[in-house]
Amino acid sequence: MVSATASEVPPTTGVKIFSAGVAACLADVITFPLDTAKVRLQIQGESQISSGIRYKGVLGTITTLAKTEGSMKLYSGLPAGIQRQISFASLRIGLYDTVQEYFTSEEGKAPSLGNKIAAGLMTGGVAVFIGQPTEVVKVRLQAQSHLHGLKPRYTGTYNAYRIIATTESLTTLWKGTTPNLLRNIIINCTELVTYDLMKGFFVKNKILADDVPCHLLSALIAGFCTTLLSSPVDVVKTRFINSPAGQYISVPSCAMTMFTKEGPTAFFKGFMPSFLRLGSWNVIMFVCFEQLKRELMKSRQTAGYAT
Structure with a gap:
């Protein structure tokens, strides 16, 4: 993202994929409680069985969850979340520059906005199909609660994979692929293209150097920008994935039910934790991604000189 300075050797595709995977996993571990809070706020109002507990705000949801279900509940589904980043983020972020160059017709020419968007569409779409089962398991584990007087559906990550595949169907692990595909195309394009454009703007106009403050901002x-555009699709995706068989006929049915029963504001439920999570996730991931790429390439150069 944005050409390297003359003194730097551009990172290889392998370095980018590895760096993206490691950075995404680190970001996920740190921000996971915010993601769990987002899921709980998004499904609030959906269940017919109520425990009498209402979640209010980001900190309120996190505090309530910790008090009523234990602090470890904030990390329920984390193994699936890590698996998701390894199979999903490493590809959509790590391959972005490579695909961007592929769409650029003239060698040495800077990629156009269209090239950037096309790269975001392709890497995001491919990554969704590969990582969707981990998304389904992650959301269901985050959403399940023992406060409704019912036995939890799953006891752990691999138990969830097994039960979903055997009691529902193997294809259920790809449930919600359509809204998730739409969501991640929006996220990937907005997230990567906006980051790329802003970083290029700051560096080109000499507002900030190509370093941590620039990457952070x-x-x-x-x-x-990503949270604002993706929130409605994200809420529908979460509701549809978490729903038991037969609750919603289709994704549009889920969206229409939300609209008629809860109003248009339902599509922005959990917006603040979504932004706090996605904003902090982006900061941690991109800063670590950029630094890790540089350090790995320096190590490769040092090893090359030594031999």
Whole structure:
């Protein structure tokens, strides 16, 4: 993202994929409680069985969850979340530059906005199909609660994979692929393209050097834009994935039910934790991604000189 300075050797595709995977996993571990809070706020109002507990705000939801279900509940589904980043984020972020160059017709020419968007569409779409089962398991584990007087559906990550595949169907692991595909195309394009454009703007106009402050600010702006555009699809995706068989006929049915029963504001439920999560996730991921790429390439150069 944005050409390297003359003194730097551009990172290889392998370095980018590895760096993206590691950075995304680190960001996920740190921000996971915010993601769990987002899921709980998004499904609030959906269940016919109520425990009498209402979640209010980001900190309120996190505090209530910790008090009523234990602090470890904030990390329910984390193994699936890590698996998701390894199979999903490493590809959509790590391959972005490579695909961007592929769409650029003339060698050495800077990619156009269209090239950037096309790269975001392709890497995001491919990554969704590969990582969707981990998304289904992650959301269901985050959403399940023992406060309704019912036995939890799953006891752990691999138990969830097994039960979903055997009691529902193997294809259920790809449930919600359509809204998730739409969501991640929006996220990937907005997140990567906005970050790329903002970073290029700051560096080109000499507002900030290509370093941590530039990466941090660019990531924060990208996080806000991404949350704003993806929130409605994200809420529908979460509701549909978490729903038991037969509750919603289709994704449009889920969206229409939400609209008629809860109003248009339902599509922005959990917006603040979504932004806090996505904004902080972006900052941690992009800053670590950029630094890790540089350090790995320096190590490769040092090893090359030594031999």
